[in-house]
Amino acid sequence: MSEKYPQDFLDLLNSIEEKRPRTVIQHILKHGYITSQELKDEYGYNHPPRAVRDVRERGIPIETYRIEGTDGRKIAAYRFGDPDEAKNILSKSAGRTVLSKALKQALIEKYGARCFIYLEAMDENVLQVDHRIPYEIDGEKDEGNLEAFMLLSPSANRAKSWTCEHCDNWEIKNAEFCLSCFWAYPEGYDHVANMKQKVITIVFTGDEIEDFNRLVEQSGIDGAQALIKRIIHEYFENVDCGNHGK
Numbered sequence: 480m481s482e483k484y485p486q487d488f489l490d491l492l493n494s495i496e497e498k499r500p501r502t503v504i505q506h507i508l509k510h511g512y513i514t515s516q517e518l519k520d521e522y523g524y525n526h527p528p529r530a531v532r533d534v535r536e537r538g539i540p541i542e543t544y545r546i547e548g549t550d551g552r553k554i555a556a557y558r559f560g561d562p563d564e565a566k567n568i569l570s571k572s573a574g575r576t577v578l579s580k581a582l583k584q585a586l587i588e589k590y591g592a593r594c595f596i597y598l599e600a601m602d603e604n605v606l607q608v609d610h611r612i613p614y615e616i617d618g619e620k621d622e623g624n625l626e627a628f629m630l631l632s633p634s635a636n637r638a639k640s641w642t643c644e645h646c647d648n649w650e651i652k653n654a655e656f657c658l659s660c661f662w663a664y665p666e667g668y669d670h671v672a673n674m675k676q677k678v679i680t681i682v683f684t685g686d687e688i689e690d691f692n693r694l695v696e697q698s699g700i701d702g703a704q705a706l707i708k709r710i711i712h713e714y715f716e717n718v719d720c721g722n723h724g725k
Contacts, residue, residue, distance in 0.1 A: 488562035492539065499524070500533040503557070512558040516548050528640040531557050535615070540564035543649060555644060578608045582622045586630050596635035596665055599682045606630045611663040613643050617654040629663075646672040681707070
């Protein structure tokens, strides 16, 4: 299918040598598109948005859309965008600028070396800088505006990327919608990727790991969340009863 692309665009595609973005590019050249399911099942990439982002960061325009997967559910699919976009260095789809070490250090100095999602202190070498509103939705931001960025652990960054890519707003690209989302502003939000939810992420470390093990022993890993919710609910019921008794 490569004959439909201009030669200069093909030259750019074939100049990418890094394994992960090249895998995505060559599959699209051969088949016209690649799905998140194919990235997982055929190539072993358990985080498809990261693989696709690698392509975008090389200046290749990529479009995301939805198709029906083998199980009948809608899944993400990716194809090349307008080849002319690759020539426009100001285009959002032409690849984002690598965020600087100075930006990361400024965020650490302001907020501390902690993940904005898990609220846990971490080795600053592990933390990653991310746009609060995904780059693919709102474009590049001035690094002088620290409010536009956040610090994330690798696992939180992967979870955010996956959730954002599967949110309806990924295609609508309404930046204002993201302003009230947990994944952009966990310190004050109204929804989680358009779902009316509230989230508390509990991380167990040190001696707390024994508490986690006992929790799992009592409720099983699938029932741990329900048990925590029940304990909280019973606590506030007791507090309310105590207040009424005064």
